Amino acid sequence: MSTFSPPTITDIENAATRINSIVHKTPIMSSNLINTDAGCEISFKCENLQRAGAFKIRGASNAVMRLTDDQAAKGVATHSSGNHGAALALAASSRKIPAYIVLPENAPKPKIQAVESYGAQSIFCDSTLEAREQAVQQIIDETGAHFVPPYDHFDVISGQGTVALEILDQLAGNKPSVIITPVGGGGLLSGTAIATKSKLPHCEVIGAEPEGADDAFRSFKFGTHITHHAPHTIADGLLTTLGKINFRVVQSHVDDILLVNDQQIIDAMHLIWSRMKLIVEPSAAVPLASVLANKERFAGQHVAIVLSGGNVDLQRLPWQG
Amino acid sequence: MSTFSPPTITDIENAATRINSIVHKTPIMSSNLINTDAGCEISFKCENLQRAGAFKIRGASNAVMRLTDDQAAKGVATHSSGNHGAALALAASSRKIPAYIVLPENAPKPKIQAVESYGAQSIFCDSTLEAREQAVQQIIDETGAHFVPPYDHFDVISGQGTVALEILDQLAGNKPSVIITPVGGGGLLSGTAIATKSKLPHCEVIGAEPEGADDAFRSFKFGTHITHHAPHTIADGLLTTLGKINFRVVQSHVDDILLVNDQQIIDAMHLIWSRMKLIVEPSAAVPLASVLANKERFAGQHVAIVLSGGNVDLQRLPWQG
Numbered sequence: 001m002s003t004f005s006p007p008t009i010t011d012i013e014n015a016a017t018r019i020n021s022i023v024h025k026t027p028i029m030s031s032n033l034i035n036t037d038a039g040c041e042i043s044f045k046c047e048n049l050q051r052a053g054a055f056k057i058r059g060a061s062n063a064v065m066r067l068t069d070d071q072a073a074k075g076v077a078t079h080s081s082g083n084h085g086a087a088l089a090l091a092a093s094s095r096k097i098p099a100y101i102v103l104p105e106n107a108p109k110p111k112i113q114a115v116e117s118y119g120a121q122s123i124f125c126d127s128t129l130e131a132r133e134q135a136v137q138q139i140i141d142e143t144g145a146h147f148v149p150p151y152d153h154f155d156v157i158s159g160q161g162t163v164a165l166e167i168l169d170q171l172a173g174n175k176p177s178v179i180i181t182p183v184g185g186g187g188l189l190s191g192t193a194i195a196t197k198s199k200l201p202h203c204e205v206i207g208a209e210p211e212g213a214d215d216a217f218r219s220f221k222f223g224t225h226i227t228h229h230a231p232h233t234i235a236d237g238l239l240t241t242l243g244k245i246n247f248r249v250v251q252s253h254v255d256d257i258l259l260v261n262d263q264q265i266i267d268a269m270h271l272i273w274s275r276m277k278l279i280v281e282p283s284a285a286v287p288l289a290s291v292l293a294n295k296e297r298f299a300g301q302h303v304a305i306v307l308s309g310g311n312v313d314l315q316r317l318p319w320q321g
Numbered sequence: 322m323s324t325f326s327p328p329t330i331t332d333i334e335n336a337a338t339r340i341n342s343i344v345h346k347t348p349i350m351s352s353n354l355i356n357t358d359a360g361c362e363i364s365f366k367c368e369n370l371q372r373a374g375a376f377k378i379r380g381a382s383n384a385v386m387r388l389t390d391d392q393a394a395k396g397v398a399t400h401s402s403g404n405h406g407a408a409l410a411l412a413a414s415s416r417k418i419p420a421y422i423v424l425p426e427n428a429p430k431p432k433i434q435a436v437e438s439y440g441a442q443s444i445f446c447d448s449t450l451e452a453r454e455q456a457v458q459q460i461i462d463e464t465g466a467h468f469v470p471p472y473d474h475f476d477v478i479s480g481q482g483t484v485a486l487e488i489l490d491q492l493a494g495n496k497p498s499v500i501i502t503p504v505g506g507g508g509l510l511s512g513t514a515i516a517t518k519s520k521l522p523h524c525e526v527i528g529a530e531p532e533g534a535d536d537a538f539r540s541f542k543f544g545t546h547i548t549h550h551a552p553h554t555i556a557d558g559l560l561t562t563l564g565k566i567n568f569r570v571v572q573s574h575v576d577d578i579l580l581v582n583d584q585q586i587i588d589a590m591h592l593i594w595s596r597m598k599l600i601v602e603p604s605a606a607v608p609l610a611s612v613l614a615n616k617e618r619f620a621g622q623h624v625a626i627v628l629s630g631g632n633v634d635l636q637r638l639p640w641q642g
Binding site for chain 1: 348350353369370372374431591594595597598599600601631635636638640641
């Protein structure tokens with residue numbers, strides 16, 4: 001099977017079975033006050049309450065569980081300054097195999113602690129993409145570890161798609177008319193799109209993206225995969241570039257991509273914190289921001305939103321001066 | 322029925338029926354990481370996700386729903402700088418009756434906004450207890466409104482006790498051996514104690530209290546109701562003095578009261594935020610702090626903890642310098 005073939009619904013269903021004992025079935029929550037404010041019904045899928053604090057454990061554990069015993073014995077490796085690194089570390093610890101996580105020297109302390117708390121080995125390098133890729137390659141050459149990229153990968157997309165299967169199952173009695181996820185590299189959005197369009201074809205699937213990292217928006221609108229960009233946004237989980245497989249799935253399965261600015265993201269994040277008492281990271285607030293910025297479009301609809309993660313530096317909150 | 326008779330389990334069960342359409346059935350959550358750290362199994366009852374952000378809506382709505390139509394038409398009144406004021410405002414709006422909430426002039430803006438967002442009338446006065454009581458009395462004289470005190474009241478205790486009924490129902494398949502609530506005025510603790518000792522007599526009921534507001538601890542240990550104290554603690558929801566009915570119930574139904582200091586409260590609060598991605602106010606973290614400070618005592622037990630509320634000033638967090 002080519003790495004560039006997108007997964008099918010069967011792959012996502014198999015992933016769900018495979019990772020069932022590792023991931024949490026996270027709750028869906030809602031807020032009357034936010035519904036009133038938004039003028040529609042919003043169901044929040046709380047992946048901020050997922051293990052390691054983000055949906056990323058789904059893709060990472062699917063990739064880890066798909067390895068043969070011989071492959072697995074040599075461990076897994078990735079480079080990540082974000083949630084994928086911690087997720088892969090946790091997935092590897094669940095299978096009791098080594099994990100090597102390459103981190104930029106300037107990675108935030110909580111991210112480093114998370115990786116190390118799951119027993120993974122952290123390797124530091126310069127923060128350039130080149131330095132990180134080189135460091136991972138060196139680890140792979142030395143250890144024979146299996147590389148698990150953060151989003152542009154068949155098993156990762158299949159794993160992330162399981163969040164949509166859960167949403168559709170949990171909302172079976174009150175089906176959504178739209179599902180919105182944040183989009184960075186596109187693992188969550190593409191997995192969600194494949195699962196949703198198979199199970200509930202009339203449900204719209206929309207990506208929400210920061211204006212300051214709008215490569216997926218431009219790739220989608222222009223029909224050309226844009227890979228050069230210089231992202232700058234408060235949503236630190238969405239700085240990545242849309243992946244190759246992800247772009248193909250977005251083109252074929254996603255209905256729209258909406259942009260929001262950083263102030264809208266911060267306002268939506270503050271609303272979720274203050275009204276729902278849930279800690280979400282800026283990236284997770286991007287879909288709600290897109291609904292609040294487009295109220296007429298979603299008026300009266302039932303919108304399912306993935307709260308993608310809750311890993312945030314509690315010392316420095318974006319609304320504090 | 323004398324105001325000084327404590328409620329029975331029947332009163333609490335009737336309250337549960339009465340308030341069923343107003344309050345949320347909040348989820349119970351847990352954290353593997355916190356369990357490992359604590360050395361016991363902890364089930365967190367998430368009343369921070371309750372309407373108006375705290376368990377207080379239970380007692381307030383029970384008191385409001387118990388009024389006759391004639392009484393109700395004149396409205397309800399209270400003085401509160403905390404969660405009870407917002408809860409009574411919301412309970413009154415659910416019955417579409419007036420609410421008059423006396424607030425100290427120095428009340429935090431979010432608290433004032435919460436009260437006003439539920440359509441209640443806010444009245445400002447000096448922050449002394451005398452000034453507040455006088456202001457409420459004036460409102461009552463003018464409007465005929467019904468006074469609903471925050472904890473030392475039959476209907477309020479009955480309402481707060483419904484949280485324990487829910488816990489025991491939700492944990493029917495895995496019964497707790499201990500239930501711990503914070504204790505300030507004692508509404509939650511006394512309601513919980515009556516419900517728990519009736520439904521699951523062998524389950525311990527413990528109050529957790531800040532060292533800087535230890536009047537319930539001293540009243541319990543010395544067997545004398547101590548009403549003079551000068552509280553000082555980060556747990557702003559627990560500055561109140563143990564009520565009269567509450568003291569009687571604590572004496573007869575509660576197994577122990579444990580003290581923790583402010584640093585232990587802040588550490589436990591930070592642990593809940595960072596590990597569970599739940600926003601809780603300092604008062605809500607007091608029970609977890611008491612478990613972590615007494616690990617041998619709770620080793621291997623199944624401890625149910627009430628996360629009493631999530632109303633906190635997001636601009637100023639206690640772990641920030």
